[in-house]
Amino acid sequence: MAQQQDDRYTFDDLPLNPVESGTSLLVTGPGLSGAREMGLRLLCSPDTNGGTVLVATDSDATTMLKDFERHGGALDRERVRVIDCAQESGDLSEDNVSTVNTPADLTGIGIEYSGQYESTYASGYTRVRTGIITLTPLLVYSDDVRAVYRFLNTITGRIGTADGLGICVLDPNAHEEQVVESVARFFDGRVDIRADQGDLDLRVAGLQNQPTNWTPVGT
Amino acid sequence: MSDSPTVLCVQPDADERAETADALADAGLAVEGVGSLDTLTAALDRSVDCVVTAFDLPDGDGFDVVDAVRAVNPACVVTLYTEHAPSDLPRGGPEQVVEYVPRTVPESRERLADVAAMAAAEVTQAAYPVPETETERLAAVQQYDVDQLAAIDAFDRLTALMASHFDIDVAFVGLMDEHEERFVACEGANWRTLAREDTICTHTILSDETMVVEDTHEDPRFAEVDALKQLNIRSYAGVRITDREGNAIGAVCCTDGEPRRYTQTERDDLQRFADEVEDQLLLRRRLQGDR
Numbered sequence: 441m442a443q444q445q446d447d448r449y450t451f452d453d454l455p456l457n458p459v460e461s462g463t464s465l466l467v468t469g470p471g472l473s474g475a476r477e478m479g480l481r482l483l484c485s486p487d488t489n490g491g492t493v494l495v496a497t498d499s500d501a502t503t504m505l506k507d508f509e510r511h512g513g514a515l516d517r518e519r520v521r522v523i524d525c526a527q528e529s530g531d532l533s534e535d536n537v538s539t540v541n542t543p544a545d546l547t548g549i550g551i552e553y554s555g556q557y558e559s560t561y562a563s564g565y566t567r568v569r570t571g572i573i574t575l576t577p578l579l580v581y582s583d584d585v586r587a588v589y590r591f592l593n594t595i596t597g598r599i600g601t602a603d604g605l606g607i608c609v610l611d612p613n614a615h616e617e618q619v620v621e622s623v624a625r626f627f628d629g630r631v632d633i634r635a636d637q638g639d640l641d642l643r644v645a646g647l648q649n650q651p652t653n654w655t656p657v658g659t
Numbered sequence: 660m661s662d663s664p665t666v667l668c669v670q671p672d673a674d675e676r677a678e679t680a681d682a683l684a685d686a687g688l689a690v691e692g693v694g695s696l697d698t699l700t701a702a703l704d705r706s707v708d709c710v711v712t713a714f715d716l717p718d719g720d721g722f723d724v725v726d727a728v729r730a731v732n733p734a735c736v737v738t739l740y741t742e743h744a745p746s747d748l749p750r751g752g753p754e755q756v757v758e759y760v761p762r763t764v765p766e767s768r769e770r771l772a773d774v775a776a777m778a779a780a781e782v783t784q785a786a787y788p789v790p791e792t793e794t795e796r797l798a799a800v801q802q803y804d805v806d807q808l809a810a811i812d813a814f815d816r817l818t819a820l821m822a823s824h825f826d827i828d829v830a831f832v833g834l835m836d837e838h839e840e841r842f843v844a845c846e847g848a849n850w851r852t853l854a855r856e857d858t859i860c861t862h863t864i865l866s867d868e869t870m871v872v873e874d875t876h877e878d879p880r881f882a883e884v885d886a887l888k889q890l891n892i893r894s895y896a897g898v899r900i901t902d903r904e905g906n907a908i909g910a911v912c913c914t915d916g917e918p919r920r921y922t923q924t925e926r927d928d929l930q931r932f933a934d935e936v937e938d939q940l941l942l943r944r945r946l947q948g949d950r
Binding site for chain 2: 544600
């Protein structure tokens, strides 16, 4: 039992209980700023052997890393790696940043993700939190949603088998309801975010022992 | 026949292939090694759980391997194992998403074996959402002999009645196996099987609610599915069918070549047809058990 407790992922300063290793969460919110902030906060790792791999689709790597640091992430280049597919000009030529030319290149993103994951793992950071910030461009740029389904099966499969943690942010207002529902099926749970006069609330569906009613997030 | 997950290892150099195969076998996998795209194609079948491949082959590359695997086994995990950095690889198509383990990481063969063993046992690269209880669901589907069921008039009578009742082009009963939907009865068309990733029913089996697609051209999940266009499926309504243990084994469905809405009364009627099919399937299972 103690071992199981140790393996779970924890979230400092958030009203969430720890989740089992291998869990993937979909974070959704109508005001994307709130859901995006929550996604980044969930990716901050208090573990000494914790790493983070970010797939940045809505802003370049420099902006993404700044945002990550602003929300509590530690910018250690061995521990934090980025796949930048935002098509913006900010070129950050570091080993811990990979660039993919377009969010439509799901195969390229998947391979770069696995490569950065392996580098993180090889550096000794074996508890890897993966963030896709956000999924919306991947869906918008893909002609056939089935390619995104295959991508999600591959990514969540790796997260599940490697005992990682997956956080994927989606703006539900940017997509048809059926698409959001079908995408949610690839995840173990869903964290809904709403902004109430600047303050964030969250609620969780699909996981046990988590707040199912709207709960203030705090700062 | 081994119960271990099966992996095909594609590497042109025989010595390297043997070393990789040893590492994979040490991880508990049943391994078959091949040296080229051509020999891979001959060795591929649906029992393969994972394919591990070098990128450079004498008669193709890693993406050709992905295409060959997906043509036979669309959900099979493919893992590139190569010294090429991701940025040195050519751009693949959006349907060629793969796993990747670089040969440049320390003890890469052992790392590959870990990734492949876990992927072969637990991961799918299917282009559709898979039910949480897929393993149990597939075991339940395998209890039914579709060819035997297709010979039973009761299902033909039900689908004929459905087509007439709803005034639609096609009514069918389908069972969803690992890779394709197999039709037990089909009124209005001569469909035998349909690749699972092309079906609407693979979404229908995920929920106990009636699945209605009023216009496939307007639904982003299905607008780009060529098979639906070829089969003239413009609208769809389906209800999943479950066995006594609650496993979703298939669906009872209506399709039409025109966009169409379904009233609540029609949805209720479709549910009743599905209930009747479930009862018939249960009866057949009991009769099978009595023999």
